[in-house]
Amino acid sequence: MRNKKWLPTSLAVVTAVSLLLAGCSSNNGEGAKTNNTNSSSATDEKTEEVSTDPVTFSYFAFGTNKDVLASETTIGKILQEQTGVDWKMEFVAGDPTTKAGVMIAGGAYPDVISPVGELAMLLDAEALIPLNDLIEKHGPNIKRVYGPYMDKITNEDGNIYILPFTANIGGYLTDPDAGSSIWIQRRVLKEFGYPKVKTLDQYFELIEKYQAKYPTVDGKDTIGYATFAGEPGQFYTVTNAPMHLAGYPNDGNVMVDMKTHEAKLYQGTDYEKQWLQSLYEMNLKGLLDPESFTANGDQFKAKLTSGRVLGFSGYTWQIGDAINNLKKAGNDDLRYVSLPIVFDESITDAYMDPPSFVNNRGLGISVSAKDPVRIIKYWDNLLTDENQKLVQWGEKDVTYSVNEKGRYVMSDEQLANRNDNEYKRKYGWAYFDYEWPRYGDNSVYEDGNAHRPFSQPEVANINYTDGDRALLDAYGIATFSDFFAKPVERPWYPAWSIEKEQNSPEDIFNQKAADLQQKYYPKLALAPEGQFDSVWNDYLKEFGKLDAAGFEAFMTAKVKDRVAGKW
Incomplete structure (x- = not known):
């Protein structure tokens, strides 16, 4: 069984330096010793040349994308022409733990896997190969991109198993x-003269007021509030709300004190009770x-695009297709805007992410991979500036x-294509812009252009509709992020990426605590009148049986390690 903890900084830096030095010297060094027995390749050891003969590998990720052969997309075809490599890409919705367990039980894996939250499980099963030697021999661009982060991606056993995003x-x-993660339909704001909406009470009161005035839309009842909690693996959408409403960023299931760096659970607190009681009152x-607790992702997004939902909870990455479809439909009043909603006026919101590095979400090569060298060379080629611009722009x-100033811009037609879900799939943006070795979203090219098109001010401005500008003007702001407080640097962020070793006390606590939330959140939100407090007390009794203090001590120690530079 592998030790899955990350290297102490000092040892990781030594590893990083050895990788970087290897990249600057000849390629005949031994490099780090690994247990990879699947490195057979059409590689000439003297020339380090890799065959570009056609080959197709299998790629697996958890998600709702449609399965595709990469070469059927424009981006995939261009990359295939460069490397000879194609990908059979498979995406699976549903419970990732179950799917990972099936893979492990069968002992057969796709060539590459994006394990999401199942990284510890796959490492424990020794399903992923170390990448050290492959990077040293074939990864100059990988070293360039990941060099500053080597201490964060190297395990305590000295090996690198994934390349994060x-x-x-x-x-x-x-x-x-x-x-x-909290949105309101724009026509609600417009109806009442674009009022300031900061607290949860103000938010729900506005929705209630609007629905009383307009109970139907196109002959169907309006839905006051919904949440993206019915899709397997997405329940955190509703459980994360107390943390955000209390003025904390997405650190998972803990709130970290900025001064003491103590990590405290919000589960079982008055914050959680206040959130659930608000849902209970809305339900009454x-x-x-x-x-809200049963609709799957497609059903939830269909409700959004119907125009019936006045407010909802959901992260942008969960509902992107619905947002794009509403924009394409052209009725700005039925589109949504997210707001910095908190519990009370004294709280400063913290929805905007500070600079961060997530070290437990990435792409790894499995022990079943037919040709790891071809794969690592493909990844290295993907990490050129040219190809990073291809997969984003x-x-x-x-x-x-x-333009004449060297700035990347888009015409109205080009922008319409970038916003069209089917075009994004056909071109390949839907498949290549995230779950691959890549530059982080907030990156900037040497020429000053933004890595992500919608982070480019010129593109963001052109992307605004008349309705966008009217809303922004009404609130006296230039961009939608101006609604929110500026992010505050948090050296540990995000705490949810702190790895919990499989079957450790922390891992077991996490699962049992999450199971309790999935059991009791629907009961609490949908409780009959007068029964909320009794159900809440039952919930607290069961939660009290878990070792919350032990989990908080573990998370606090890990947060303090990160503050000290030890990942």
């Missing part, structure tokens, strides 16, 4: 349109969607243009 390059550019008024003069 958040390695920032060339600076840090804040997304001008970043938002929160007939304003909470009764399918596309092709010059086709999907974007360059």
